[in-house]
Amino acid sequence: QVQLQESGPGLVKPSDTLSLTCAVSGYSISSGNWWGWIRQPPGEGLEWIGYIYNSGSTYYNPSLKSRVTMSIDTTKNQFSLKLNSVTAVDTAVYYCARKESGRNLFDYWGLGTLVTVSS
C-alpha cells in the first residue's frame, strides 16, 4: 500500500528556509501522479502549497509561489519542499500527499509534521 512520510526540522528561525522531504513507499513516484504539499496552521483550515510531477514540472499556490521550491528525486523515491523567508505565519502541520490519477483530489497523505517558526 502507498505510504508517505514527512521528515525535516520541527523548528525553523524567522527568515530562514523551511526544508521538508516526503519519502514514498509502496509505489514508485516514477509511475506518474502529481506529488503535493498541503499545510494546516494551528486551528485553521488546509492550504494547498503546490505539487510536482516526476518530470519536475510544478504548480504552486500563487500566494506562496515567490517563496516555494519543490524538487523530486526518483532514485530515492522522494520529493521535497523548500519555503524561504519564513515567518510565524508559516507555522503549521505540513502534509505531503499524492494527487489521484485522473481526478483532482488527494488520495494518499502522510501523517504530517509540525513545523514551528520561532527564534
Add this chain to the structure above:
Amino acid sequence: EIVLTQSPGTLSLSPGERATLSCRVSQSVGSSSLAWYQQSPGQAPRLLIYGASSRATGIPDRFSGSGSGTDFTLTISRLEPEDFAVYHCQHYGSSPPMYTFGQGTKLEIK
C-alpha cells in the same frame, strides 16, 4: 479567488443522529470539482466524497454528498463513534491548477 465557507463551525450531535454539513462556494462551480475529506484527531485527512456525490473506495454508505452550483452538503445518516472528526470540503480550479479548502467543520459528541 474562490472561497469555501463551511457551516456550522462546530456541530454537536449524539451517535445515531443525522449530521448535515454545508460547504458554500463564493461562485458557481462544477460538481466534478468538489470533494470532502474526514480528518480524525492526530490523523491525516481521508478522502470521503469526490465529484460532490461519489463515495471514495471503502467509504460506508451512511456518508453521502449532494449539491450543485454554490451549495454543497455532506450528510452522515446515522453517526457512528468513529465519525466524530473534522470535515473539510475542497474545490479544484484549473488553468492553472488551484486547490482551495474550507475552514472545516468539527463534528463533536454531544
